[in-house]
Amino acid sequence: MVALFEPTWAIKAIYNLTPAQLKREGIRAVLTDLDNTLIAWNNPDGTPQLRQWLSEMKNAGITVMVVSNNNADRIARALAKLELPFVSRALKPLPTGINRAVRQLSLTKAEVVMVGDQLMTDIAGGNTAGVRTILVQPLIETDAWNTRINRFFERRIMKRMNKHHLIDYAEELNGKH
Template structure:
């Protein structure tokens, strides 16, 4: 349940070619520390470029975040993406809504995120493939540091050639 299907160093390393090979037609994207740093209101250029590449390849995209709508809405609007806020991951309600809105079969969908106990566990419970990406930057708050310390036992190794 805690093991991701695939592991990448960062979201930008996921390629349309990889997704097509795995018959993945849609991605459910976590927001904080996956597409941008935690609580950053501005999407980095690297995420914008990656999203453009995915769209050009016909990959459907949607944000599924545990964060509240006031955080997710302006970010998603800048990206031109639909979203589910307050996804309550690892519960599967947010993933269920997002998959339905994408109009895809769950066998053709994967979830991308940086947390084992929310993103990976939630997508595995839903029965969709999970793509773990290492966090963009370490969180500094005590609750996040505590959760990351517990996650360490379940963390996959960084992909070969990935920046440490």
Template sequence: MFKRLAPTWQIESIYNLTAADLHKNNIKVVLTDLDNTLIAWNNPDGTPELRAWLRLMEEEKITVVVVSNNNHQRVKRAVGPLNLPFVSRALKPLTRGIRQAQKRYQVANDEVILVGDQLLTDVWAANNAQIRSVLVKPIVESDAWNTKINRGIENLVKGSLYKQKLLSKNWRNSLDDRA
């Protein structure tokens, strides 16, 4: 029933995505959610770990693009210091933001992934766009008020996905980690 909400991969953190794994899977562009995926929703400055991961992606010629449902000013303020391109008001789970990024970077569906911490926006959007998705554990346990509603519904969906073995209770460390 909830198959459209099942991620392709499920890993602990976006920082576990390695250039080797991405190259091996023909991924040229990583689309990423902003809040609780790339940065903590309540700490827009990011971390040294984030900056190191972004440098590595740049060195390996893998483009990272933020695709966020937030407004332009919020996303610009958060990613400006990181010098990251972005699409704001992406309207996930619709495909608008994904298609906009794909057109901008001229990548086919099999050359791009969407990384995010929510099934109802990020994973569903990726599946609607017929691209692969990576579900990550939220960076922090707390959420903005509007995300708390999604989390409640998401917990019900997760129960069904666990039963169907479309989602694991164990977080992986890489795309190839099968444990």
């Protein structure tokens, strides 16, 4: 059961990903969760660091696409200034939204990675869809009300994984997979 939640990689923040690291792994698109992965759930405008990272990805020809369980209106409002493509109502941990994103991008599953801050939705969803996954630490320590329920259960899973040294947040992709 733990394998469902085990990420391919664990890094401190999505902004630590570089085009060179991604290209080395054959990754042409980053599918990312929205809240507490790409932007803080309570700061839809993002940060200068986010805009710089998105610019680097765009300049390197790497697509960044949001795959979120949020509804389309919420995602569109959050991404209005960032102009990113997205899949709403992704139904993570089911593979539905991730598979939809892969098809929309006309890529293979080997060419995308799912990045998120939650084991129970983002990592389980990516693993179920058959794509590589990256677990990141949440951008901020608070969550929206609907995420707090998942965090309760996630703490138990994380405790078991830490006991077996399955998650160690690195500064960058370390080649494990």
